[in-house]
Amino acid sequence: MSITQNEDSLYLRSNYAKYAGKFVPYAPETFKAFSEFNKLAMQEGSLSARFKELIAIAVAHATGCPYCIDIHVTTGHKLQLTKEELFEAIAVSALVKGYSAFYHGINTLNALQENPRDELYSRSSLPLLEQFENINEQLYTSLLEFRHQVLQGQRVSRKEKAIIAVAISHITDCPYSIEFSTQLAKEEGATIAEIAETVLVATALKAGSALAHRINTYSAFVREDEKSQ
Template sequence: MSLYEKGTLRHLAKLNEWTPEQAQAFDQFNSAVFEEGALSLKEKEIIAVAVAYATKCPYCLDIHTKKAKQAGASLQELAEAGFVSAALEAGGAVAHSSHMQAALDEEQDDILYKRSNRNKVGNLSKWAGKGFKAYQQFSATALKAGKLSAKLKELIAVAVAHITECPYCIDVHSKNAEKAGATKEQLSEAILVAAAVAAGGAYTHIANMIESYGAEE
């Protein structure tokens, strides 16, 4: 038996009977987030696809890829969004190398997240120079303007950074997004798209729980 079949989502219809209040609240949240606003529907769906790469929810990726296509997004745009997501996944790991260094420093204080911790990341160039240089090149290439503008890529980066829960990435890319012309309204809408897709991943997987539990049709 495959754990991921589109037909499994049929179980979600049962939630309107079992948990109607919660199901309705989720639908209202999701609908409100994807209304046109400071960001267009196309931009929101592109961000949603990028976030779905990070949450690794196949249902979300399937649903939002189709919605993004309907909103006018091209394959090239969605592929670029995927590379931004990949770069942020890598960036979160690289940024947190500062914690590896702190763990090995007996004089390190107890504050785990200082902005200045990012200054330690450059030490990787001494200890793993070839790999670190390749990472830098990959990140820069993924985030430069292409089919997607630099501004939209930075908005994607901020959204994905909230999913990967990397405060360093949020700090860097929020500032980069502002420099690229993003407003607080656009940043806020991008973050709420990330929140909705993250919630959607948990929501759709309720169908898998029902399938595994063996509830009757």
């Protein structure tokens, strides 16, 4: 039997509406609790609801969840987020996710030592990254320039970009990224209340990404049963 394009596809926009509620009857209180948490995390507070959607979109690009991207970009469009703002937020997401990998180069340099340090993460280790400049100055400089360009204030301000960076650093789980982005956000004038709300938006999106993939789980579980009907 030949497989149609829809049967072969693991992601269809229409699948969200088709399958999103299927698991709810099996854990109604838990689904309700998450829905309430998500609503609270995204509501107006120290950060505007509009800016929280921009953070959510950036985070969705870091998690790579297509359902999350679709839902939050649609919501952001209703809140009149522009393509320019979206692209700048996506660029911050790309920067922090990529820079987290770059920061882990410190662990690479440590592993290459004759007597590697037992401590794998320390603020004092950050200058070790400069060793990469001697290895490939052009590549090293281009990374620094990329960071400089992305974090410049344009349609999205420097402060807002720094706050978005805090959110993405909580997706990458890189302590160096968390350290850098939090300090940068503070320098740009972010308050502790704004940072707290940012962490909660990141949490909602990271958990929401896992939850959104229940669509694939349910589809995989019932596929053969549906074919036999």
